[in-house]
Amino acid sequence: MKLDGRRARFEALAPVVIDAVRRYLARRTDPATADDVLSETLVICWRRLDEVPADYLPWAYGVARRCLANAERGRRRQARLVARIAVLDPPRGVLDGPVPPDGELAAALSRLRDEDAELLRLWAWEDLAPAQIALVLGISANAASIRLHRVKQRLREELGKSGPPGGHEQSREGRRP
Amino acid sequence: MTEDDDLRSRLRRADPAASLAPLAPDQTSRLLEETMTTTVSPRVSTGRGRRFAVLVAAALVLLAGGGTSWLLTRSEVGKPSAVVVSLSMPDGAPRKCVPPTVEVLAGGADFAFAGTVTGIAGDAVTLSVTHIYKGAEADEVRVAQTPGSSEQMLGSGRFETGQKYLIASSAGGVLTCGYSGEADSLGLQDLYENAF
Numbered sequence: 001m002k003l004d005g006r007r008a009r010f011e012a013l014a015p016v017v018i019d020a021v022r023r024y025l026a027r028r029t030d031p032a033t034a035d036d037v038l039s040e041t042l043v044i045c046w047r048r049l050d051e052v053p054a055d056y057l058p059w060a061y062g063v064a065r066r067c068l069a070n071a072e073r074g075r076r077r078q079a080r081l082v083a084r085i086a087v088l089d090p091p092r093g094v095l096d097g098p099v100p101p102d103g104e105l106a107a108a109l110s111r112l113r114d115e116d117a118e119l120l121r122l123w124a125w126e127d128l129a130p131a132q133i134a135l136v137l138g139i140s141a142n143a144a145s146i147r148l149h150r151v152k153q154r155l156r157e158e159l160g161k162s163g164p165p166g167g168h169e170q171s172r173e174g175r176r177p
Numbered sequence: 178m179t180e181d182d183d184l185r186s187r188l189r190r191a192d193p194a195a196s197l198a199p200l201a202p203d204q205t206s207r208l209l210e211e212t213m214t215t216t217v218s219p220r221v222s223t224g225r226g227r228r229f230a231v232l233v234a235a236a237l238v239l240l241a242g243g244g245t246s247w248l249l250t251r252s253e254v255g256k257p258s259a260v261v262v263s264l265s266m267p268d269g270a271p272r273k274c275v276p277p278t279v280e281v282l283a284g285g286a287d288f289a290f291a292g293t294v295t296g297i298a299g300d301a302v303t304l305s306v307t308h309i310y311k312g313a314e315a316d317e318v319r320v321a322q323t324p325g326s327s328e329q330m331l332g333s334g335r336f337e338t339g340q341k342y343l344i345a346s347s348a349g350g351v352l353t354c355g356y357s358g359e360a361d362s363l364g365l366q367d368l369y370e371n372a373f
Contacts, residue, residue: 011209026194038208066310120188
């Protein structure tokens with residue numbers, strides 16, 4: 001009976017988790033790693049179903065985030081050995097995205113610290129509020145709110161820097177008179 | 178539209194998952210079924226955990242030393258390629274330990290990982306991280322030990338090169354008293370699996 005209850009709850013939330021976590025992973029890793037990490041995330045959700053809160057998506061993102069970090073740690077170790085090969089054979093799909101890539105935005109994001117850029121991704125792509133972002137990252141809601149506010153500001157500054165129409169993108173090259 | 182809305186819309190246009198096709202319903206149900214059937218039995222609050230607690234209690238009585246000085250520094254040296262975390266072994270007067278519980282581990286540890294000792298230089302033990310159960314990303318952990326302090330760990334009670342350990346810490350201090358030790362110590366792996 002208890003097991004039936006567990007099943008019913010899992011069957012109700014898992015399709016939503018699958019959809020959301022697949023997207024979360026597609027944004028952050030390659031398809032093969034994404035498949036592995038999705039399975040692992042689901043197993044943990046099932047195993048720890050009693051702890052899954054009512055607002056379960058941030059919790060599931062937090063699990064996926066940890067699983068992905070663990071998957072990538074193992075890979076990073078191997079990657080140090082084959083780094084040169086990876087350069088010669090870059091992952092596919094980078095150049096032929098359906099939407100023309102926003103190079104300016106990508107460049108601005110890449111100038112942010114990775115943990116700051118992650119806040120923006122969680123906000124814009126996963127559509128999370130600061131309190132939910134806090135849950136994913138394991139920080140306080142207050143800290144998430146402040147950091148998100150700051151990093152939005154930083155991104156705007158970076159976007160302003162990198163090339164307003166008729167901008168001064170080369171200005172750093174020369175010294176001011 | 179506020180400035181925030183503009184920024185968010187621009188980020189959304191660059192969403193790499195925007196073109197991700199949803200999983201077909203039969204694939205979703207297969208994934209669901211696989212998850213519920215191929216995994217180990219779901220976590221049960223009695224049984225295994227309780228038996229483990231009883232078994233380990235006897236071992237813990239023998240553990241002496243250690244303190245409650247968890248307020249040691251934990252510094253994370255940020256390097257893009259290898260993140261190093263520093264921890265310290267507790268140090269202090271002998272004390273009694275109560276049997277470890279999943280709840281205490283889950284609630285008390287802010288960092289928990291599995292790692293293999295790659296080097297011991299004097300009092301500094303270096304471990305290469307193989308799995309993070311809880312806490313920030315790290316590739317390498319350095320544990321500062323004082324003479325005798327590692328005796329409080331489960332297993333052989335000392336760090337050995339090449340050996341695998343499960344270590345939990347709070348505010349930079351390693352949690353002993355049955356919460357850290359050799360990875361194959363009785364029940365320790367289960368404790369970690371259930372806590373994190």
